[in-house]
Amino acid sequence: KNEVEQSPQNLTAQEGEFITINCSYSVGISALHWLQQHPGGGIVSLFMLSSGKKKHGRLIATINIQEKHSSLHITASHPRDSAVYICAVGSNTGNQFYFGTGTSLTVIP
Amino acid sequence: NAGVTQTPKFQVLKTGQSMTLQCAQDMNHNSMYWYRQDPGMGLRLIYYSASEGTTDKGEVPNGYNVSRLNKREFSLRLESAAPSQTSVYFCASTARDREGEQFFGPGTRLTVL
Numbered sequence: 001k002n003e004v005e006q007s008p009q010n011l012t013a014q015e016g017e018f019i020t021i022n023c024s025y026s027v028g029i030s031a032l033h034w035l036q037q038h039p040g041g042g043i044v045s046l047f048m049l050s051s052g053k054k055k056h057g058r059l060i061a062t063i064n065i066q067e068k069h070s071s072l073h074i075t076a077s078h079p080r081d082s083a084v085y086i087c088a089v090g091s092n093t094g095n096q097f098y099f100g101t102g103t104s105l106t107v108i109p
Numbered sequence: 110n111a112g113v114t115q116t117p118k119f120q121v122l123k124t125g126q127s128m129t130l131q132c133a134q135d136m137n138h139n140s141m142y143w144y145r146q147d148p149g150m151g152l153r154l155i156y157y158s159a160s161e162g163t164t165d166k167g168e169v170p171n172g173y174n175v176s177r178l179n180k181r182e183f184s185l186r187l188e189s190a191a192p193s194q195t196s197v198y199f200c201a202s203t204a205r206d207r208e209g210e211q212f213f214g215p216g217t218r219l220t221v222l
Binding site: 004033035041042043044045048086088096097098099100101102 | 142144149150151152153154157167168197199201209210211212213215216218
């Protein structure tokens with residue numbers, strides 16, 4: 001069972017391109033999280049959102065609660081954006097987080 | 110602020126050996142988590158602690174035990190390691206349970222031979 005599905009699994013882009021990563025989930029949630037995992041393995045939180053849209057610099061995250069779908073956008077992509085992006089949801093029943101398998105992004109100069 | 114720290118960073122065990130993975134956070138967070146990350150799979154919850162003195166099983170608890178020693182520390186113990194426990198282990202904490210932003214430790218890469 002996959003409570004969280006991400007697409008695409010792998011993505012290669014040219015520097016400067018606009019990038020979209022999608023996340024769909026099947027459980028009721030309290031919040032959705034976008035995480036970034038760099039090649040060294042460390043994981044950092046990019047966004048936590050439960051409605052609407054958030055923006056940090058060149059990154060934008062949106063969520064549609066009715067459709068159970070979220071997108072992460074990167075504008076003017078840069079090689080330093082190369083990483084694995086992980087979508088996670090906090091369940092609204094119990095004390096559980098569910099994680100997608102990640103989208104591996106490579107941005108070529 | 111060190112955030113979330115984990116020790117060790119790397120470990121190699123033989124089948125049947127035991128070890129404890131240590132995790133500590135200095136952000137005064139209530140909730141702490143242990144996950145494992147395997148190739149091709151998302152992070153999976155092993156155990157969870159909502160507060161000092163409480164622990165709950167996650168998705169994959171078999172073969173593991175945990176201790177929430179105090180508010181800062183949450184340890185994960187493998188009593189008799191098996192090759193299937195070869196994985197990267199992450200500890201995380203949140204201020205407000207599953208509604209809070211998660212802060213992750215740097216991970217422990219464990220190999221069981």
